[in-house]
Amino acid sequence: MLRNREVRQFAVVFVLLAAAAVTAGFVMNTAAGVLAIGCTATFGTAFVGFTRARYRSLARLSDEIDRVLHNADHLFIADSEEGELSILHSEITKMTQRIRDQNRELIKEKGHLADSLADIAHQLRTPLTSVNLIMTLLANSPAEDERKAFIRETEELLMQMDWLITSLLRLSRLDAGIVVFQSGPIAVNDLLRTAVRPFLIQMELRNVDLRIDCPSGVVIQGDPAWLPEAIQNILKNCLESAGENGMIELVCTDNPLYTELIVHDNGPGFSKEEIPRLFDRYYRGSNPNHAGYGIGLALCKMIITRQGGTVTAHNHPQGGALFRLRFPK
Template sequence: MLRNKEFRHFAILFIIMAAVTVMAGFAVSPAAGILVLITDAAFGIAFYVFTKARYKSIAETADQIDLVLHNADRLYIGESEEGELSILHSEITKMTLRIREQNDALRKEKQHLADSMADIAHQLRTPLTSVNLILSIIENSSDENERKALLRETEELFVHMDWLITSLLKISRLDAGIVVFQSENIDVSALINSALRPLLIPMELHNITCHTNVPEGAAILGDSGWLSEAVQNILKNCMESAGDNGTIQIVCEDTPLFTGINIRDSGQGIEKEDIPRLFDRFYRGNSDKATGYGIGLALCKMIITRQGGTITAKNHPEGGALFVIRFPK
C-alpha cells in the first residue's frame, strides 16, 4: 500500500493530525490525551485494515485481468459487497468476457480461413491435375480427332476454373462486407429470363425443357444483377440433376405476404443426408456421382439471405429436387 503515492500522503497527514490532537488532549488533561490517543489509534487501525482489504481485492482483479490478457482459459472475479468496487468488478467482468468472446471468434475465423484456403487449393488442384494429364495424352496422341476432343475438354476445364476463381472472389467480397446491394423493383419474369439466357444453348444441347409460370406484375425488391446470378446458379444445379432429356419447372408465387420462386428439376432428387448441408461452402455431397465444387449454392444463399430473402431445398413429392426462394413484401 505504501507504494501508492496518495496513501503515503494520507498516512503522513494522518500522523501529523494525530500528533497535534494528542498533544492538545494532553494539554487539557492526561485523561483527555489518553482518550484522543486511543481514538486516533483505533481509527488508524480500522482505516488500515479496510484499505488493505480493498487493495487486496483490487490486486486480485488486476491479476485476473492479466491472465485474460495472456489468453488464460479461466476467468474468475469474486463478488464484492455493494459499492463502487462492486460496480467496478461488474464492469471489468463484462469487459473481460467480451474480450474472451472476441478472442474465441478470432480463433474460429482464423481456423475457418485456414480451412477455406485448403479447400480452395484442393478445388483448383483437381482441374489442374486433369489438364496436365490431358496435355500429356495430347502430346503422345497422333489421332487428330482425339487431340481436338481433348483440347475441347481442356478448354472446358479452364472455363470451370475461371468460374471457380470468380465465384471465390465474389464470396470473399461478400464475406468482407464490401458489396453494396442495390434496392430496386425487379420484375420476376425479367429476372428469370436474365438468368436463363446464358443457359439456353447448353439446355438445347442436352435437350432440357424449361417451363415457366410467372404471374403478370410479380416483383421482388433487390439487386437484379446479383439475384440473376443466384437464380442462374440454381438453374445450373438443376440442369446437372435433370440430365439429358430432362425438364425444369419455374413457378412464381405472388401472395400478399411474399413473392416466391420455386425451381424444380426432373432428376433423382437430393440425398436425405445432404439436404441440411446443401448450401454449405465446399460441400459436394456424399454420393460418388456428386459433381461441381460446392461453391454455387453457397454463393446463391449468401446473395439471397443478405438481401432479406430465404432459400430452402427439399425433394418434391412427385420426384426431383425443389428449390424455394422467398422475399417478404
C-alpha cells in the same frame, strides 16, 4: 501499499497531525494525551485495514484481467456490494466477459478460416491436376483430333476454375459483410431471362427443354445484380442433374403474402440423407459422379436469405429436384 504516492502523502500528513494532537493532549493533561493516542491508533489501524482490503480487491481485479489476457477460462464474480470499487469491479467483470466472448468468436473464425483455406486448396487442386495431365497428353499426342479434344477439355477446366475462384471471392465478400444489397423493384420475367441467358447455348447443345411459366407484371423487391446470381447457381445444379434430353421448369406464382419461384428438373432428385445438407458449404452430395464444388447452393442461400427471402430443396412428387424460392411482400 506505500508504493502509492497518495498513500505516502496521506501517511505523512496523518503522522504530523497525530503528533500534533498527542502533543496538544499531553499539554492539556495526561488523560487527554492518552485519549489522543488511542484515537490516533484506532483511526490509523482502521485506515490501514480498509486500504489493504481495497488493495486486495484491486489485486483480484488485476489477476482477473491478467487471466483474460492469457486466454484463461475463468470469471471472477464480484460480491453484491455498494460503493465505487464494487461498481468498478462490476464494470471490469462485464468488460472481461465481453473480451472473452470476442476472443472465442475470433478463435472460431480462425478455425473456420483455416478449414476454408484447406477446402479451397483442395477444390483448386482437382482441376489443376487434370490440366497438368492433359498438357502432358497434349504434348505427346500427334493426332490433330486428339489435340483439339484435349484443348477443349482444358478450356472447360479453366472455365470451371474461373467460376470456382469467382464464387469463392463472392462468398468471402459476403462473409466479411462488405456487400451492401440494394433493394428495388424487379420484374420477375426480366429476372428469369437474365438468369437463364448464360445457359441457353448449353441447354441447346444438350437438348434440354426449358419451360418458363411466369405471369406478366409480377414484381419482387431485391438486388438486380445479385438475385440472378442466386438463380443461376440453382439452374447450374438442375442442368447438371437433368443431363442430355432433360427438362427444366421455372414456375412463378404470386399471392398477397409472397412471390414464389419454383425451379424443377427431371433428374434423379436427392436422397433423404443429403437434403438437409444441400446448402452447406463444400457439400458435394452423395453422388460420386457429381462434378460440383459445393459452393453454388451455399452462395445462393446466402444471397437470398440476406435479402429477406427463403430457399428450400425437395424431391418433386413426379421425380426430380424441386427448389422453392419465396420473396415476402
